Amino acid sequence: MTTAKVEQPARRASIGARRNPASQAAILAAARAVLAEEGYGGFSIDAVSRRAGAGKPTIYRWWKNKAELLIEVYAAEKARVKAAKTGNLAEDLALYTAALWDFWRDTPSGRTFRALIAEAQNDAAALDGLRDKFLPERLLDVRTLFAAAVSRGEIAADEVETRLALYVGFNWYYVLTDSLDEGRAAIPAAMRLVAAQLRS
Amino acid sequence: MTTAKVEQPARRASIGARRNPASQAAILAAARAVLAEEGYGGFSIDAVSRRAGAGKPTIYRWWKNKAELLIEVYAAEKARVKAAKTGNLAEDLALYTAALWDFWRDTPSGRTFRALIAEAQNDAAALDGLRDKFLPERLLDVRTLFAAAVSRGEIAADEVETRLALYVGFNWYYVLTDSLDEGRAAIPAAMRLVAAQLRS
DNA sequence: TCCATAACGAAACGTATCGTTTCGTTATGA
């Protein structure tokens, strides 16, 4: 045989004039699997459609572009990144970052994240979705850490956005170069800089 | 008319059993123009070929993938980023970064850079080229600034890679979200953090 | 109970890009 036969999903007929949750789940699972196995390069709507045993119109009916599908795949990975809090910003960020990188490594989420950023360079609508919807939601936890540091007097409130940009960029650099392993040792020192006190 | 007719390039015949520099130049110029006008989404080998009046085999003969072409388009923008040096790392970095962002804004290089990072998520070979060839070359100038700071005793030599990662990530975050304008005001404070002294 | 409604998957549409191959033409350089 020439092609590997992967789980052949059962055809799901319409269940009437409403969305079929089984199809939704099958499409998300197929998208997740394609990303895990092929990465962004193999992530096509056709591939997801075939893998899910779903019609393309069904995909396009519920997700208006690849970015929306990617965002939902990422969000479906319920396992939130959780890390202990030490009461020190640098340490809190280091613990959180290590947990985030584990999450990116142990699930298809790292590849999903990379795919989403790549897709945002393709399509202006995808970039808007990334900037205005996906990123703000994903940064809520980190913002909480910064807010706590502000209330402890560790950092100034008007420095949060700058420090956040440094923090996010640090993560993006390593995930986009597929270098999370090489960068791991740099996390603590980097977080000390992100949390550093500026001489006044 | 339905399609805008852009500069119709003259057909360049073979000049014998060697590379035709006129074709090379026409292809690079066409790639640059396509990126400037369409961005990564419209950057296809077919589009470049049509625009350059060149055959696709000629492109594939000299560049083995899109990433190589992107790298050469970026490198062809001779105008190196130049900034004065103040003898203070934070200020040197801020001046350099402002000049870099001007370069990204005033030339097609910002879009080229974004396209290269996106392409690296598509193709493993492109990621290798980005990590092992393109990035190291582009970071030479910044490394010089860090090296000078090390010799002045501002920062420790073994902290350079961490600070460099923070620096690069900061730039990537803003260019990839197409937010260079919004991020500009944050440059000085961010560079003070990248250059900050760590309490020992 | 009837029936307008809408979702379902299959298949096909036309267009675009991919990377490659074939072909006739051109000029080099030994």
Add this chain to the structure above:
DNA sequence: TCATAACGAAACGATACGTTTCGTTATGGA
């Protein structure tokens, strides 16, 4: 003189795009 190799044009088969058509299914209000 002539083997060599680059040139652009054109076409190849494969794949993906986003959309349309179609027969089927079951809902939920009249």
